[in-house]
Amino acid sequence: MIFGMWDGALFHIGPIPVDHLVVTEWVIIALIGIIAFMATREMQSVPKGLQNAFEAIIIFTYDFFTQLMDEEHVAKKWAPLLTAFFLFILISNYSGLIPGAAHIAGFQPPTSNWNVTMTLAVITFFSVHVAGFSEHGGHYLHHFVSPSPLMLPLNLVEEVAHPLSLTVRLFGNIFGEEMVIAFLLFMAPFVVPAAIMGLSLLLGAIQAVVFTILSASYIAAAAGKGH
Amino acid sequence: MKRNKSFYASILLLAMVLIMGFATFCLASEGGGMPIEAPAGHTPAFGNLYVIGWTAVNFFILLSLLYKFAYGPIYKMLDERTASIEGSLKHAEEVRVEVDELKKESQANLAESRKEAQEIVARATKAAEDAKNEILAKAQGDAVNMKAKATAEIESATAMAKAELKDNAVALAIMAAEKVLKRAITEADHKNMVSEFVNEAGDLLC
Numbered sequence: 001m002i003f004g005m006w007d008g009a010l011f012h013i014g015p016i017p018v019d020h021l022v023v024t025e026w027v028i029i030a031l032i033g034i035i036a037f038m039a040t041r042e043m044q045s046v047p048k049g050l051q052n053a054f055e056a057i058i059i060f061t062y063d064f065f066t067q068l069m070d071e072e073h074v075a076k077k078w079a080p081l082l083t084a085f086f087l088f089i090l091i092s093n094y095s096g097l098i099p100g101a102a103h104i105a106g107f108q109p110p111t112s113n114w115n116v117t118m119t120l121a122v123i124t125f126f127s128v129h130v131a132g133f134s135e136h137g138g139h140y141l142h143h144f145v146s147p148s149p150l151m152l153p154l155n156l157v158e159e160v161a162h163p164l165s166l167t168v169r170l171f172g173n174i175f176g177e178e179m180v181i182a183f184l185l186f187m188a189p190f191v192v193p194a195a196i197m198g199l200s201l202l203l204g205a206i207q208a209v210v211f212t213i214l215s216a217s218y219i220a221a222a223a224g225k226g227h
Numbered sequence: 228m229k230r231n232k233s234f235y236a237s238i239l240l241l242a243m244v245l246i247m248g249f250a251t252f253c254l255a256s257e258g259g260g261m262p263i264e265a266p267a268g269h270t271p272a273f274g275n276l277y278v279i280g281w282t283a284v285n286f287f288i289l290l291s292l293l294y295k296f297a298y299g300p301i302y303k304m305l306d307e308r309t310a311s312i313e314g315s316l317k318h319a320e321e322v323r324v325e326v327d328e329l330k331k332e333s334q335a336n337l338a339e340s341r342k343e344a345q346e347i348v349a350r351a352t353k354a355a356e357d358a359k360n361e362i363l364a365k366a367q368g369d370a371v372n373m374k375a376k377a378t379a380e381i382e383s384a385t386a387m388a389k390a391e392l393k394d395n396a397v398a399l400a401i402m403a404a405e406k407v408l409k410r411a412i413t414e415a416d417h418k419n420m421v422s423e424f425v426n427e428a429g430d431l432l433c
Contacts, residue, residue, distance in 0.1 A: 009277075022281040029289045036296035043304050045311065058301045080298045084290045113271045115278035123286065175270070190244040 010106050021113050023106040028091050061086060068213065069220035074131065078219050081127060085120060086212040089170065092116075093204030096178050097197055111207075112178045114171035121163035121170075124215040128162070132222035140222070162218055166211055173207045389429070396425050 009017030039054035047055050061083040066075040089111055095101060096109035110116045132140040144155045177200050184193040400421045 017277050018281070019275070019278050022278065022285070025282060025285045029285055029292065032289060033292040033296065036293060040296050040300040043300050045304070045308060047304075054297065055301050055304070058297055059305070080294060081290065083298075084286070084293050087293075088286065088289055110282065113275075113278060114273055115271065115275045116282045118273075119279045119282040120286065123283070188245060190247055191241065192245065 020106050021108040021110040021116065024092075024095060024108055025110045025116075028088065028095060028110070032087055032091065058083060065216050068216050070224065071220075074135065074220065074223040078127065078131060078216070081123075082212050082216050085124075085215060086208050089120070089211055090205060090208035093174055093207060094201070096174065096181075097200055097204070102178060102182065109174060109178060111170055111174045114167055114175075117171040118163070118167040120211070121166035124166060124218065125159075125163040127215070128218045128222045131219045135223040162214075166214060170207055170211050173203060177203055393425060393429055396428065397421055400425060
């Protein structure tokens with residue numbers, strides 16, 4: 001078995017191949033879903049335990065995006081999506097730190113594959129334009145030719161550059177981190193990788209936050225008063 | 228900087244671990260059947276449509292799960308909490324207004340009762356003053372009356388005494404005159420003479 005940035009199907013459901021990281025995605029989604037279900041099973045007005053912790057995360061992210069996006073109705077509309085990005089990316093990043101990640105078949109951190117990060121970035125891309133059109137209607141198109149029609153090509157390039165940078169940044173960081181840990185594990189399997197894994201804890205959180213904040217700022221820019 | 232035993236112990240441990248790590252590396256490079264194989268990863272192929280599709284589907288499943296189990300109940304709970312806090316604040320405000328009113332009322336009551344008490348005291352004071360004045364006036368009147376009566380009594384007594392004195396003086400004078408003169412004078416002349424004398428003498432006496 002090679003060090004697994006597996007690039008092939010683990011098994012097939014009918015004609016559709018299921019990759020290793022897709023299985024990991026399922027596990028991550030199930031985990032988040034179960035935690036959410038457990039936390040909100042018996043909602044109490046005065047929260048405690050798991051409900052308190054989970055509520056704190058949801059409310060913190062909501063407040064965070066509200067502050068970031070200036071306009072509360074926009075933040076209210078898009079905070080759920082951004083919080084989902086954050087939770088999914090954070091847990092995906094951290095899943096690479098679990099022993100056996102990328103060594104056990106069907107267990108590969110999804111964010112270390114750029115098909116996954118590109119999908120997330122494309123969701124951001126569509127969200128940005130949906131937010132822009134829903135806030136400004138047809139007038140939203142005007143921002144592609146502002147400040148002058150000469151800027152149209154540059155503006156279009158910018159629109160493509162945003163999701164591209166999101167894709168490559170997240171994929172590169174996590175893939176690189178996974179590779180470094182893998183090589184260190186191979187060269188000096190005791191203690192030494194722990195230092196890099198400590199850094200990876202930081203890096204995973206930072207990348208999740210960066211992806212989410214950038215998505216939020218793109219949406220805020222499209223939905224904001226600037227257009 | 229002081230370095231204690233645990234510092235040296237940890238340095239030693241780290242060195243051992245590194246040596247062991249290096250040994251593992253050497254063993255592995257010789258293909259000694261190590262549990263961890265040399266990394267042979269490569270960047271994944273870009274544009275794997277199945278992965279993209281699966282990821283999109285999975286992400287929207289996650290989003291719907293979060294809507295169902297996280298955002299829905301938590302935002303609802305937040306709204307409820309906001310409503311209950313607002314209700315509490317409103318209720319507190321109402322209670323405050325009520326308390327203010329009660330306070331105002333009780334203050335008004337207090338002022339009124341104070342005023343009443345003052346009025347009662349004033350009335351009592353006035354009544355006492357009146358009584359005092361009345362008593363004083365009555366006493367003064369009595370005193371004046373008594374004084375007048377006494378004066379009148381004194382005057383009448385004086386007059387009586389004067390008359391008596393006069394009578395006595397007249398009798399004495401007559402007796403004296405009779406004794407001196409030893410002659411008979413008509414009673415009338417006598418009396419006239421004497422009373423003239425007595426009047427003069429009386430005026431001098433009194």
